[in-house]
Amino acid sequence: MSDISSRSEGRPAAPRLTLADVVPAVPRPLVDVVGLVAGIAWFAVAASALALEDVGDWPRTPTFAAAAGLLAAGFIAVALASRWLGAPSRWLDRAGLWLIVLGLFFTLWQLASAKLGWVPLPFFPPPQALLEVYLDDFPRLGESILASVKLQLWGYSIGAVAGFLTGVSIGWSQRAAYWVHPVLRFIGPLPAGAWLPIAFFAFPSSWSAGIFLIALATGFPVTVLTWSGILSVNPAYYDVARTLGARSRFLVLKVAIPAALPHVFVGLFMALGTSFSVLVVAELLGVKAGLGFYMQAAQGWGDYANLYAALLVLALICSGAVSLLFAARDRFLSWQKDLVTW
């Protein structure tokens, strides 16, 4: 190592190529054209909301138009001042095309739903109806969000911890594998939803039944992946640790578990998907709180805007949960190279 560097020190340094030498520099334009178009598209959103009469009763139409107009003005301001702005202009640069498409989508949605009535109402309400839900029904919606997040957190955490511990013990101990493996094979593949009818009378409350179902749906993939992770640990790691004086406690905690962690995270990721579907099913069918329950009630009353509003929130929560899990994985597995980014 050292002799190589000292050898190269004698020679004149070779010209070092950077990206700037390979890719011709594009002069920074005076204005961000894409951002400007995005601003115009969002003015179209505002204009479409104001230009024609609504075919129904949506009191939040002016609010919606004002919000769209404000966004449009913001995009245009950033686009015009892109030479002086740092982070906002970079963001607009990256998101520009998406903002144009979204602007067109909202305009079309506005016209098709609230103005021209092309889509059957009340099944496809206009965007201002969703805004109305967020602004005027927020207490009820917020309560539902809290209930869902709480249920999901409890169920997922209990399932993940139980699955991890079970996976480690059957991966490490033959005796644990003897007793747990048949049960796992028999019960594990059963969809958690199949327990639903039993769970709701066997548990004291629909809340605890929901936790049980989510934990079950989480526990199975986490157990199997943790187990396979422990079994696939390179045996040479154990040899090395043992010759360095490690006892079984060290072998489990400091060798087997860290080596199995990439598998564990795959299990946690898979479990997140199944646990969400169980969460929604449980809330739609039995638990008397949460976003599923809110959506169920909204559909019953014919409040379709509430249904979409809740669905959007649910999508954000699920995506946010996956982001959190990936952030945790990036932290724990920073020693790995080539991680998938989310």
Next chain:
Amino acid sequence: MVTATIQTPEAPRVAGASLDIEDVSHGFELDGTVLEVLDDVSLHVAPGEFVALLGPSGCGKSTLLRLIAGLEPPTRGRLAEAGRPIAGPNPSRVVVFQDPTLFPWRTVRRNVAVGPEAQGTLKQSQQRIDEALALVGLSKFAKAYPHQLSGGMAQRVALARALVNDPDVLILDEPLGKLDSLTRITMQAELVSLWRREGFTAILVTHDVEEALFLANRVIVFSDRPAHVKADIPVDLPYPRHRGDPRLAELRRQVLGLLGLDADW
């Protein structure tokens, strides 16, 4: 004590332990039949000696190392370190394997710290860990992860991870086998100087006749499987040795003859 031996490089500190391998036979069960890999091997290694084990591929040399390390008990026979029977792995006998087998989730420094950590002496060993890293020239890479290292650097870390325990016996299972020939030559010289400085007993398995003769006091030649000792050749040359020494060439011809390769050389 390290500085003292640096000042008098001709007189290495003898800190190593003796090894007694008596009438050891070992076999593996494979599909119901027993595959004999070691056949009545006896070998006595003096404290501080550097012994190289040479033999045809797959003859059971590495198995012998696993027995010495205490990773497996022998089917028959006795093994002892400094007169005490070997009953299991012990950090006084550390192995460096052909693959560095670093723990990829630990930084270089924390890999070197595995021994002290496992033995519960991490706190008092901080300085020793830094010394071991310095000894293999990797102090600057303390915070790197194994996937950022070259093969030679990774094997140096493995060496530091072994040396940090101040082993009495260093067991080397083809540690340079997978390195490119230039790195191998550098690391052979480093191994010799480490051994002379630290004074441990070294047992090296290798396929490289030249490497065995360049490093060891004694070269043990094994037969085909099941392995038994075919020849015990003292290499009576002072250190540091020179690869062009005519005496080495002579010994090499002798060893290759024992391995049945003299006609091809």
